[in-house]
Amino acid sequence: MAEGGYNSAQESSIIDEFAAPEARFECPICLAWLRDPVVTSCGHRFCRNCIQGWLEKENACPVDKMKLNKDKDVFPDNFTRREISQQRTKCPNIVRGCLEELSPLDVDEHLLVCQFRVPELPDHEKLRCQFVDFGCYEKFEDDPELQRHLQENIQLHLGLLSRAYGKVNVGSENASSTLAQANFWDPPSKHDNQQLKSTTGDSDNDNLLRALYEKIVFLEQKTREQDIIIANMSQQLTNLTSTTANFQQRYCNGCFLWHFNDFKNKIAQMRENPRLMHYSPGFYTNPYGYKLCLRINLSPKDPNYLAILIHLMKSEHDQALDWPFCGRLTVTIVHPTQSFKNIKETMMSRSELQAFNRPVHDLNPKGFGYTEFALIEELFNQDFVSNNQLIVKVNALPV
Amino acid sequence: MANIAAQRIKREFKEVIRSEEVAKCAIKLDLVDNNYTELRGEIAGPPDTAYEGGNFVLEIKVPETYPFNPPKVRFITKIWHPNISSVTGAICLDILKDQWAAAMTLRTVLLSLQALLSAAEPDDPQDAVVARQYKENVEMFRLTARHWTNAYAGGPNANPECDEKIKRLVDMGIEEHQARVALSSYNWDLERATEQLFS
Numbered sequence: 001m002a003e004g005g006y007n008s009a010q011e012s013s014i015i016d017e018f019a020a021p022e023a024r025f026e027c028p029i030c031l032a033w034l035r036d037p038v039v040t041s042c043g044h045r046f047c048r049n050c051i052q053g054w055l056e057k058e059n060a061c062p063v064d065k066m067k068l069n070k071d072k073d074v075f076p077d078n079f080t081r082r083e084i085s086q087q088r089t090k091c092p093n094i095v096r097g098c099l100e101e102l103s104p105l106d107v108d109e110h111l112l113v114c115q116f117r118v119p120e121l122p123d124h125e126k127l128r129c130q131f132v133d134f135g136c137y138e139k140f141e142d143d144p145e146l147q148r149h150l151q152e153n154i155q156l157h158l159g160l161l162s163r164a165y166g167k168v169n170v171g172s173e174n175a176s177s178t179l180a181q182a183n184f185w186d187p188p189s190k191h192d193n194q195q196l197k198s199t200t201g202d203s204d205n206d207n208l209l210r211a212l213y214e215k216i217v218f219l220e221q222k223t224r225e226q227d228i229i230i231a232n233m234s235q236q237l238t239n240l241t242s243t244t245a246n247f248q249q250r251y252c253n254g255c256f257l258w259h260f261n262d263f264k265n266k267i268a269q270m271r272e273n274p275r276l277m278h279y280s281p282g283f284y285t286n287p288y289g290y291k292l293c294l295r296i297n298l299s300p301k302d303p304n305y306l307a308i309l310i311h312l313m314k315s316e317h318d319q320a321l322d323w324p325f326c327g328r329l330t331v332t333i334v335h336p337t338q339s340f341k342n343i344k345e346t347m348m349s350r351s352e353l354q355a356f357n358r359p360v361h362d363l364n365p366k367g368f369g370y371t372e373f374a375l376i377e378e379l380f381n382q383d384f385v386s387n388n389q390l391i392v393k394v395n396a397l398p399v
Numbered sequence: 400m401a402n403i404a405a406q407r408i409k410r411e412f413k414e415v416i417r418s419e420e421v422a423k424c425a426i427k428l429d430l431v432d433n434n435y436t437e438l439r440g441e442i443a444g445p446p447d448t449a450y451e452g453g454n455f456v457l458e459i460k461v462p463e464t465y466p467f468n469p470p471k472v473r474f475i476t477k478i479w480h481p482n483i484s485s486v487t488g489a490i491c492l493d494i495l496k497d498q499w500a501a502a503m504t505l506r507t508v509l510l511s512l513q514a515l516l517s518a519a520e521p522d523d524p525q526d527a528v529v530a531r532q533y534k535e536n537v538e539m540f541r542l543t544a545r546h547w548t549n550a551y552a553g554g555p556n557a558n559p560e561c562d563e564k565i566k567r568l569v570d571m572g573i574e575e576h577q578a579r580v581a582l583s584s585y586n587w588d589l590e591r592a593t594e595q596l597f598s
Contacts, residue, residue, distance in 0.1 A: 057467065
């Protein structure tokens, strides 16, 4: 029993700088280890200085109010003195590496000079308990002290946590599903371990949120960069496509195929508005040759007929060409499956016509061709129109 | 001397923090400054008294000669009690005066004050007006103490009649606390309180 008592007394003094000594070694006045212990006639122990100080102004025991005479009723307690002198306690700074073993009486003095003591920090620099958000407001000089506090107060902290958990219970379902998803999303990167640790910790919703938030910001940034890259590439692609088309038209050597799309709709539109005309992209008879285009509209005389005409267009090397245009023009409406059905007309240029003069505007206002090239009815009946598309071929051969 | 005081208060402070009364929220102790010379205590009004449900804040000043002299304690929260001044919060309690013993601690002081709220000593009064009311009309005393607990200590038992009478005086331009004191002193007789206030 006595042994156990010693052990616990020693242990508590290691753990806590201000731990009270065992009751029989404690002075009721200073609440510290009895120093130069005395016993009164009423049977209470005090430090000699403490009880003398008290009896200078009072004449009763501070514990039970028995009348005491400071000269007659106070005796040295050498038994207790010997017992205390046999006590050894470790310096409270053992957690920081002090291995000193001392009499409990010397602890206070030693602490003043112990080389392992931590300097008193100003209040705002002290370490806060990690559970400060949950209501534990303890502050510490250094990490070992904090660790000791955390170890000693597991119960208290659990209590605080469960109380806090009760308050956030409403949101906890959301939080835990976020938690699961977060683990699911986490790539097996080098940060993974840390993240897992912080997400699995019960109280680390904050950390989790912060990690997720950082991730969102990172991903948003990445998305934005990708968007820009995609925009640039599609721009390049458009440029390339148009360049290719230009190439095709420039290097077609006067042979141009026009895929006239959305045929039915365009016919209907033109019927509604007879002045509506459709022009093909420009094409060249050779890379430095004449630039021409096709025009399709309804015949002004008989709207049942499709008119196909050829216009000369202004090009960048018109000055190197002979004017008026002289040559053979062949226009074919191509049948998609049966080539013998193709409607083919060949015309020779006529130099007296304005249509063959060098264009002043982008497009020569006069065209040349057949205003009644084909009967629209016929085109449909003979299956010229496939996929709602009419294919017109031009062959322009300057001579 | 001062060193003993500070050392002892440090130890006592830890003792109070770990005590079961703190766990039950019956008493509370906070440091006001870092050198352990001024503290702030708080006691809960004892159950089955007029002070039930209230929280009473105390100013505790530790003299340099502590524990050979008692700490200086007074109520900061206004309270209606025969042994406590309704004006200054000064306490008439023997252990805070001649019956102090060095073996007593802040914890025992706070518990003694809580006991004082349960058992007033009208024959050793600090506030003569309250003590007289206590002796002459204990029901009136309880009503008044409960009302003060509600008004100043966060107690749950409001008394609409008292509040109404105070409002009447406040409407006449009397400051609320002054009105409460006058009415409390005259057993909530509105006429006499008014007479006293305007005489």
